[in-house]
Amino acid sequence: MRVLVVEAEELLADMIAAGLRRAAIAVDIVHDGRAAPTALRLGAYDVLVLDHDLPGLPGDEICRQMAEQGLPTRVLMLTAPRTARARVEDPGPGADDRLTKPFVHEELLARVLALGRRARPALPQIIERAGVTVDTARRLAVRDGRPLALSRTEFGVLEVLLRAQGAVVSGDELIEEVWEEHTTYRTNAVRVALGKLRAKLGDPPVIETVPDAGYRLGDGAGTGGEAEVGGASEAGVGPGAV
Secondary structure, three states: OEEEEEOOOHHHHHHHHHHHHHOOOEEEEEOOHHHHHHHHHHHOOOEEEEEOOOOOOOHHHHHHHHHHHOOOOEEEEEEOOOOOOHHHOOOOOOOOEEEEOOOOHHHHHHHHHHHHHHHOOOOOOEEEEOOEEEEOOOOEEEEOOEEOOOOHHHHHHHHHHHHHOOOOEOHHHHHHHHOOOOOOOOOOHHHHHHHHHHHHHOOOOOEEEEOOOEEEEOOOOOOOOOOOOOOOOHHHOOOOOO
């Protein structure tokens, strides 16, 4: 799941992002409302955590623009403290849910997860291929009954490859699905993550490199699992890809 946090208070935005990342959710942050529409168009986010009272462009206007563009992103609006009556009113124009400040992180996480499920078609909780199994709800991964201690990024890459069920996934697609927007990403980000994931999966190799195309989770026969392709554009990840 990918979430965009648009919150004027930097400390609060960082706290929200940190909590969501602990739940293995990819999070990007914007502090000014004027930057939000561009980020939403480019980021393919499942959920937008949106401060109602933003500098530059208010939350209601951002929702209006999203509706005009037909963006599927679900919106959790964060609002200032109000009366008890206001707390039970509709979330507001264009918002799917509303949370009044101050709030506890567990409540925000529950609402983000609920909105995320509505943003995407229902997917199976447990995915298996070539002896590799992931439980997406419990964030567990095993190979042939052996638990795998994976980082958030490694788990995300494995989940995307498993969902593809043998189809090729490009480096650009992996970046889009798993990584957060960050200026320090370089063309070797996918290679590094896949190298660590392959090491943890062990033998026989199951992740195959498809030259000039990307990666796929094979059948476990061990062919091509560790193959590397020279050049900066390997697996569709070129200088401009990230």
